[in-house]
Amino acid sequence: MKFVIGVDLGTSAVKVILLNNRGEVFSEISKEYPLIQEKDGYSEQDPQEWIEKTTSAIRELVETFDGEVSTIEGISFSGQMHGLVLLNRDNKVLRNAILWNDTRTTEQCRQIYDLVGKEKLLQITKNPALEGFTLPKLLWVKQYEPEILSQASVFMLPKDYLRYIMTGNIGSEYSDAAGTLLLNVAEKKWSEEICDLVGIDKNLCLPLVESTAFVGTITKEFSEATGLSATTKVFAGGADNACGAIGASILSEGKTLCSIGTSGVVLSYEEEKNRDFEGKVHYFNHSKENAYYTMGVTLAAGYSLNWFRDTFAKGEDFGTLLDGLADVPIGANGLLFTPYLVGERTPHADSVIRGSFIGMDASHRRIEFARAVIEGITFSLRESIEIFRNSGKTVDTIISIGGGAKNETWLQIQADVFNAKIIKLTNEQGAAMGAAMLAAYGCGWYPSLEECANQFVHYDKSFEPISSNVKKYNQLFELYKQVYTQTKELNAGLKIFRKGEI
Known part of the structure; x- marks a missing residue:
């Protein structure tokens, strides 16, 4: 062997x-x-x-x-x-x-x-x-x-x-x-x-x-x-x-990836070298030879959830932190979060903007805050998907990897927010898997990265969007998009009071 x-x-x-x-x-x-x-x-x-x-x-x-x-x-x-x-x-x-x-x-x-x-x-x-x-x-x-x-x-x-x-x-x-x-x-x-x-x-x-x-x-x-x-x-x-895409078999037209690590990424395969997205999303060379991908980025995706745990539930594992997540209704009982903890990249290239909880009242519990964080991260990623769709790309099936694929309630939230089928991998190893596949192909084990992916990458469960949930999330998403424009000026004013700025 x-x-x-x-x-x-x-x-x-x-x-x-x-x-x-x-x-x-x-x-x-x-x-x-x-x-x-x-x-x-x-x-x-x-x-x-x-x-x-x-x-x-x-x-x-x-x-x-x-x-x-x-x-x-x-x-x-x-x-x-x-x-x-x-x-x-x-x-x-x-x-x-x-x-x-x-x-x-x-x-x-x-x-x-x-x-x-x-x-x-x-x-x-x-x-x-x-x-x-x-x-x-x-x-x-x-x-x-x-x-x-x-x-x-x-x-x-x-x-x-x-x-x-x-x-x-x-x-x-x-x-x-x-x-x-x-x-x-x-x-x-x-x-x-x-x-x-x-x-x-x-x-x-x-x-x-x-x-x-x-x-x-x-x-x-x-x-x-x-x-x-x-x-x-x-x-x-x-x-x-690029390696995360290889490790999830994003190696042909029509395939889209959602990867939630420290940052969050929505990535779609491209064969053309001269497509023009007017800089609204990134356009990079793939690790597959003569291929490309377009990508939207949320700077603080998984980082937002890590921050929330470390600040309000230090020492707890994510299983305990998210216990009861499925029981919280869509919209976290009127609580909305924007994941701009370190600024934002897509669709707002803004290093000054910072995160917000909107709608807090004394009835909100920790699990509702956690649900709001997860929904806010997912809304931010949806903004990249909207750019893809508005450019004419079809995004109806998405492979989800990273921290967002470890909780089935979150996978269903992705399906409902994105209005797309979400696929979870059996042996998801993220970018490390893609790196190993580059070595396997380089060693001559397989004649192509696609054939390597057929052997290395396997689908597990899929999550279909629920139409009633999609409708509710569409309403909430319209509110989410307003938070950036309505807090931009406030955050610019607050900048001088941040650590290291005074």
Whole structure:
């Protein structure tokens, strides 16, 4: 029997899974690491934490593996997108990584529009200038830490730095590069024009390959640190959302994914490289060769529920927190939540907006607040689905993964809010599964990613929309959409009172 490892380098933890060539998960290990948030809107991590926790997780996986280590043939990666890792000429990290959910770069987004122009930026990168992307972070360092940028020889994305430590080889791939605002998405090459316009040296950009590309074997040092064979093949890997799509078999036209992790994503497969959504949703290269996907993002999806638990039910598991969820009526007895805890991305590219509970009274219980949080997250994701539908895409069946797929009441809420059939997977492993599938395909186990998905990905239950619920949620959704416009000015005024702003 043969095996591969999938590594998902997430925002709060690294997840490592071991699969055999039948797609069966033999082992799964996660290791958490902290965020560094010195000011409101700042979000950083020490890249050394990624290395130490990933090394530890793989070592633990190998120690508990009762087969021949040489049968672990390959390893590949999924990684949190957009993060900025700067290395000097000795390939040493120059500062903490600035992460995707860091929102300090509003000023730099304006600079990009001034220097490049919104129309040209959308034409080349297919995406608007948003705080989460990598280019605004580079410009922030250029403006506020010029001594750091002057020492930099290359910038990396998080999983690319991890792969460099494993192999000694520097490079990236198209799906992650698409989230930098420096890639010509259709032509699959770094845009010299944008680099020139914003004053970023193109030599800072990594060589690019396909996500399935073989990029070397692990180093002797990493072999000794983990117990893996030095012959273990390493494949480039992909952005977390692209890998999540592969792990849910979103590999052909008509397939849509809802993924609720720290952030929430609604993602739909695309074959055309030049579709125009006018920047309303993201348009990225897929980890499947010569394919694309369009995507809407809720910045604080699962994070909103984690925040609610940690603030009001610290120490409880989600099963206890959500006990009785199904007994709460639609609309949580008149309570509405908007999940703008760290700003929002789709359809409101707004780093200043913050969350709200609307309609609170003394009769509301904790479980009703929890239901309102879950409904608010789902409404936010529906806004992306509305953009897809308004562009002519059919969205009638959605595969749901992540935290939103772990509770059947929430799955039914998704079916009713989205007015679509929701499918739950039997062996859902998210982006880690997609990373493992890239390794399996790279090792030559299957002639295509689609055939790999047929073996690795299996459907479990489905949830159909209930027409009476759909009608109620449509009414509630109209109210939800008003909250952003009616609190935007209030949140702008409150900004000066936030931590780190006074």
